[in-house]
Amino acid sequence: MSIDESLASASNALVYSAMAVYAMALGASAVDLAALGDRVTVRMRKKQQSKAQHPTPRHSAPQHAAAVSALRAGGRSVGVGGAVSTLSSGAAGDPATLVRTSASPQAAPLAEDGAPRKVARIAVALTVLALLLHVAGVLTRGLSARRVPWGNMYEFSVTGTAVVVLVYLAVLVRRDVRWLSTFVLAPVLLSLGLAVAVLYTDSAPLVPALQSYWLIIHVSIAFKSSALFVLAFSTTVLQLVQERREAKRAAGQVLGAGRFMEALPSAADLEKLSYRLIAISFPLWAFTLVAGAIWAEVAWGRYWNWDPKEVWTFIIWVVYAAYLHARATGGWNGRRAAYLSIAGFVCLMVNYGVVNIFFPGNHSYAGIG
Amino acid sequence: MTSVHERHESVPSPPPGLSRPKGLGLLGWLRWSWRQLTSMRTALLLLMLLAVLAVPGSYFPQRRVDQSVVVRYIQDNPRSAPWLDRLYLFDVYNSPWFSAVYLLLFISLVGCVLPRTRVHLANLRQPPPRTPARLAHLPEHRAIEVHASPQDVLDAARAVLGERRYRAASFTDRRSVSLAGQKGDLRESGNLLFHLALVGVVVAVGVGGLWGYRAQVVTTVGEGYVNSTASYDTWDPGTLVDPDALPPFSFVLDQMSVVFEDDPANAQYGTPRDFRAEVTVIDAPGGQPRTEAIRVNEPLRAGGASVYLAGNGYAPVISVRDGNGTLVYDQPTVFFVRDDMYTSTGVVKVPDAATGQVGLQGLFLPTANVDPVQGPISTYPDLGQPELYLTAFTGDLGLDRGAPQNAYELDTSRMRQLNGSDGTPLRIRLALGETVQLPEGLGTVTFDSVDRFAGFTVRHDPARGAALAFSLLAITGLTVSLFVPRRRVWVRASAAAPGAPATAVRAGQVAAEPRERTLLEVGALARSEDHGLGGEADAVFAAVLARLFPPAQASDPNEQDEQDEPGEQNEPSTSSTQSGSDQIPPSGRTLTGRTLTGHALTSPDPMNPRSRSRHEHR
Numbered sequence: 001m002s003i004d005e006s007l008a009s010a011s012n013a014l015v016y017s018a019m020a021v022y023a024m025a026l027g028a029s030a031v032d033l034a035a036l037g038d039r040v041t042v043r044m045r046k047k048q049q050s051k052a053q054h055p056t057p058r059h060s061a062p063q064h065a066a067a068v069s070a071l072r073a074g075g076r077s078v079g080v081g082g083a084v085s086t087l088s089s090g091a092a093g094d095p096a097t098l099v100r101t102s103a104s105p106q107a108a109p110l111a112e113d114g115a116p117r118k119v120a121r122i123a124v125a126l127t128v129l130a131l132l133l134h135v136a137g138v139l140t141r142g143l144s145a146r147r148v149p150w151g152n153m154y155e156f157s158v159t160g161t162a163v164v165v166l167v168y169l170a171v172l173v174r175r176d177v178r179w180l181s182t183f184v185l186a187p188v189l190l191s192l193g194l195a196v197a198v199l200y201t202d203s204a205p206l207v208p209a210l211q212s213y214w215l216i217i218h219v220s221i222a223f224k225s226s227a228l229f230v231l232a233f234s235t236t237v238l239q240l241v242q243e244r245r246e247a248k249r250a251a252g253q254v255l256g257a258g259r260f261m262e263a264l265p266s267a268a269d270l271e272k273l274s275y276r277l278i279a280i281s282f283p284l285w286a287f288t289l290v291a292g293a294i295w296a297e298v299a300w301g302r303y304w305n306w307d308p309k310e311v312w313t314f315i316i317w318v319v320y321a322a323y324l325h326a327r328a329t330g331g332w333n334g335r336r337a338a339y340l341s342i343a344g345f346v347c348l349m350v351n352y353g354v355v356n357i358f359f360p361g362n363h364s365y366a367g368i369g
Numbered sequence: 370m371t372s373v374h375e376r377h378e379s380v381p382s383p384p385p386g387l388s389r390p391k392g393l394g395l396l397g398w399l400r401w402s403w404r405q406l407t408s409m410r411t412a413l414l415l416l417m418l419l420a421v422l423a424v425p426g427s428y429f430p431q432r433r434v435d436q437s438v439v440v441r442y443i444q445d446n447p448r449s450a451p452w453l454d455r456l457y458l459f460d461v462y463n464s465p466w467f468s469a470v471y472l473l474l475f476i477s478l479v480g481c482v483l484p485r486t487r488v489h490l491a492n493l494r495q496p497p498p499r500t501p502a503r504l505a506h507l508p509e510h511r512a513i514e515v516h517a518s519p520q521d522v523l524d525a526a527r528a529v530l531g532e533r534r535y536r537a538a539s540f541t542d543r544r545s546v547s548l549a550g551q552k553g554d555l556r557e558s559g560n561l562l563f564h565l566a567l568v569g570v571v572v573a574v575g576v577g578g579l580w581g582y583r584a585q586v587v588t589t590v591g592e593g594y595v596n597s598t599a600s601y602d603t604w605d606p607g608t609l610v611d612p613d614a615l616p617p618f619s620f621v622l623d624q625m626s627v628v629f630e631d632d633p634a635n636a637q638y639g640t641p642r643d644f645r646a647e648v649t650v651i652d653a654p655g656g657q658p659r660t661e662a663i664r665v666n667e668p669l670r671a672g673g674a675s676v677y678l679a680g681n682g683y684a685p686v687i688s689v690r691d692g693n694g695t696l697v698y699d700q701p702t703v704f705f706v707r708d709d710m711y712t713s714t715g716v717v718k719v720p721d722a723a724t725g726q727v728g729l730q731g732l733f734l735p736t737a738n739v740d741p742v743q744g745p746i747s748t749y750p751d752l753g754q755p756e757l758y759l760t761a762f763t764g765d766l767g768l769d770r771g772a773p774q775n776a777y778e779l780d781t782s783r784m785r786q787l788n789g790s791d792g793t794p795l796r797i798r799l800a801l802g803e804t805v806q807l808p809e810g811l812g813t814v815t816f817d818s819v820d821r822f823a824g825f826t827v828r829h830d831p832a833r834g835a836a837l838a839f840s841l842l843a844i845t846g847l848t849v850s851l852f853v854p855r856r857r858v859w860v861r862a863s864a865a866a867p868g869a870p871a872t873a874v875r876a877g878q879v880a881a882e883p884r885e886r887t888l889l890e891v892g893a894l895a896r897s898e899d900h901g902l903g904g905e906a907d908a909v910f911a912a913v914l915a916r917l918f919p920p921a922q923a924s925d926p927n928e929q930d931e932q933d934e935p936g937e938q939n940e941p942s943t944s945s946t947q948s949g950s951d952q953i954p955p956s957g958r959t960l961t962g963r964t965l966t967g968h969a970l971t972s973p974d975p976m977n978p979r980s981r982s983r984h985e986h987r
Contacts, residue, residue: 098511098512098513099510099511099512099513100510100511100907101505101509101510101511102508102509102510102903102906201636201637202635202636202637204630204635204636204637204640205630205642207640207641207642208641208642208643208644208664208665208666209665209666211643211664211665211666212666214666272900275898276900279851279852279898282847282851283844283847283848283851286840286843286844286847287844290837290840290841290844293836293837293840294837295666297833298666298667298668299665299666299677300677300679300826301583301668301675301677301679301826301828302583302828303830303833303836303837304574305433305434306426306431306433306434306461306462307434308427308428311423311424311426311427312427314423315420315423315424318416318417318419318420318423319417319420321416322413322416322417322420325409325412325413325416326413327898328409329409329410329413332410332413340417347420355427
């Protein structure tokens with residue numbers, strides 16, 4: 001039952017150093033994004049100039065290069081969007097024409113003009129380093145009390161932000177979303193700041209209400225799901241901003257500040273990304289809800305009792321359900337669905353920040369009396 | 370979910386507000402209303418409404434969560450509370466308006482899902498739809514000419530679609546043979562399962578409410594408990610519960626142990642660390658007793674019911690002698706906990722005193738301290754300096770009038786408060802073992818010892834398991850409906866137009882015996898959110914080619930170059946591709962893929978003029 005004080009203080013030191021490294025990573029990300037935005041703007045200007053001289057080329061050189069490399073990598077059966085290539089049809093040795101038409105876009109083109117993004121690499125390296133420190137901080141915190149490190153608000157925040165960064169890096173392994181890092185690291189740093197400044201609690205054993213393996217299951221799934229919702233919120237906000245810019249540009253208006261937005265994918269691509277993140281998160285949230293209900297049955301004898309926390313978890317689920325339905329409804333997709341996704345995130349924050357502190361209920365972790 | 374309401378698109382329902390049934394009569398109106406109710410738009414609005422209406426219940430105290438908090442709220446807000454109550458804001462989740470929304474939502478859901486289930490079941494038995502005339506108009510399209518007969522191509526395609534778990538059907542028309550494949554019907558099945566399972570969850574919750582019961586009981590250490598309505602302190606049965614048929618288990622509370630944070634330097638000083646009730650259970654009269662421990666997250670399961678440790682506190686043993694010295698009261702008396710430090714309140718009712726009925730009420734403090742502002746409070750929840758602070762009443766306790774009375778409250782309406790020798794209300798302060806004399810010869814009060822009590826919640830919910838099973842089914846269905854792609858793939862083999870330039874270009878090469886030339890086309894269509902459709906089309910295309918031309922000759926071109934270095938058969942094409950791509954500038958000649966493909970298929974000469982020119986370059 002005792003607390004290992006040296007581990008607890010080590011945890012605090014690790015969390016602080018992680019914050020410092022996150023801050024550096026955030027700086028690097030911002031610099032990279034700004035540079036990327038500049039480069040794209042310059043390239044677009046060039047393009048417009050050449051457009052004035054020549055008829056519009058529909059396929060850029062990089063795409064043709066991609067066609068060749070794809071052909072080489074995939075053997076003879078692969079072409080690339082809209083390109084025509086010849087290749088041997090094998091046995092007879094005769095060439096034939098391969099035609100490939102694809103409506104699905106290739107990976108978001110971004111600003112990949114081949115120039116290396118050194119600063120972005122530094123940012124990723126720093127993020128990984130910060131996450132290692134962060135995770136070490138979470139682990140030592142847990143070890144100091146010999147339990148899972150999510151027994152109070154401070155620990156939720158510290159562990160939750162670690163999961164957000166972890167999920168971001170996991171997405172990064174699959175596709176280049178380094179443009180997103182600024183919009184992930186900033187809220188993470190903000191939450192960590194809040195956690196250490198406002199929510200900090202000394203490491204201590206769990207109150208009896210939380211002594212259950214359901215704490216591990218229920219809360220860890222809630223973390224993953226929330227992390228995905230956080231990322232989806234970032235991409236949704238960017239989507240709305242991008243949509244405005246696209247509309248302005250289409251109307252021939254002068255675009256103001258925010259050149260870095262040029263480096264980001266189109267509004268349509270951002271929308272798709274948000275959808276995919278939410279689609280993964282939504283069943284996880286449903287599982288959080290059910291696991292919470294099972295735990296409630298074990299702890300309080302009622303699997304559903306409209307406790308404020310249950311209510312808000314339910315509200316979040318319903319709002320994201322509405323989002324998914326909206327995307328399938330005419331007139332509700334795109335921007336209006338995006339507002340629902342933002343509403344869902346706001347509810348998530350209410351559930352996290354407001355309900356825990358201001359609405360008394362069974363989730364207030366004051367023990368039982 | 371994306372596909373949830375596809376059906377609404379197939380049912381030709383007019384958008385609301387645009388067309389209104391005119392002169393359709395009652396039936397027409399009903400049909401129109403039903404269509405509106407089951408439309409996606411309505412479901413969406415109801416969903417959002419449900420979310421919004423659920424909010425006030427988290428702000429205002431709810432009777433079903435804690436009755437006493439509601440009572441206190443009404444006392445504190447005498448002006449607004451009656452209005453809030455009239456609007457059901459203390460019973461949000463039983464209120465007519467909340468019920469109306471979720472009932473409408475579920476009617477809408479059922480009205481949507483049942484017809485869809487019928488359609489889906491019918492669809493499962495139907496072959497995939499006929500191959501479209503122009504595959505090039507599909508979102509994904511691949512085409513290549515091969516030296517193989519259309520039948521060989523079709524056979525290869527059939528094997529490939531089978532391997533990839535497509536339901537396939539072949540079609541023949543004037544110019545071509547084709548195969549239609551459909552996959553991912555599971556997505557719709559999952560979607561329907563999800564929605565039907567949600568209905569199951571709601572039904573299970575309803576069944577649990579009708580046939581389940583919930584009761585609370587307070588037991589002091591050493592006391593027994595038998596599961597019957599007579600033993601409960603509160604009893605909250607569902608409408609259809611038979612109170613005489615409760616499972617006949619019983620238990621005795623042997624020990625109630627508690628552990629608190631005892632390090633005064635810790636910020637969490639006094640926070641509970643462990644609660645544990647040791648009980649001896651007998652499942653049925655005459656059964657074998659077994660000992661169990663009930664902890665906060667470890668309920669006792671007995672006789673189909675569950676017993677939860679819901680609370681604990683102190684039951685000071687108080688004895689009262691009347692003015693004649695007769696022992697008229699001697700028992701552990703439950704004092705309910707009011708704060709985290711176990712400042713507790715309770716009452717003692719002594720009806721049998723010959724010298725006049727006596728009522729005592731006041732505080733029990735496990736670790737007593739007198740705060741200059743708050744008065745006597747407890748500063749630590751465990752027994753440090755246990756003390757009783759009581760006031761005394763005499764008169765009519767009201768127990769003889771037969772009306773049910775709360776055992777834990779003193780009705781002082783017919784009683785008179787006792788005063789001390791100085792004329793102010795008597796304040797009794799008793800430390801452990803102390804005795805105090807009551808004025809007016811009413812007798813003595815002694816604080817003998819301290820016992821503990823445990824509060825248990827007994828709960829029976831026959832549909833608990835069903836609710837869980839339906840929830841898990843719903844999540845399974847949901848996951849399937851979100852991640853299984855629903856696709857159609859068509860493979861067509863048609864005779865290539867004669868005199869195609871490809872052979873002509875290769876005239877210089879070793880001419881194999883003239884073989885049939887066939888145009889192989891693959892088209893793919895997504896019927897749901899599908900990010901992998903292009904990859905799937907590529908994979909089907911590649912697999913068909915790999916079957917037609919076995920992989921020995923069809924491996925990676927780079928490898929091939931190394932393997933049959935002298936045989937130039939493959940090399941030129943590879944290099945030509947590369948040079949072609951590199952050399953052809955992105956000029957105005959470039960067409961979009963779509964037109965190019967359309968061109969290749971619709972022109973009598975399937976070969977594109979541009980590709981011919983590229984061949985001729987060589």
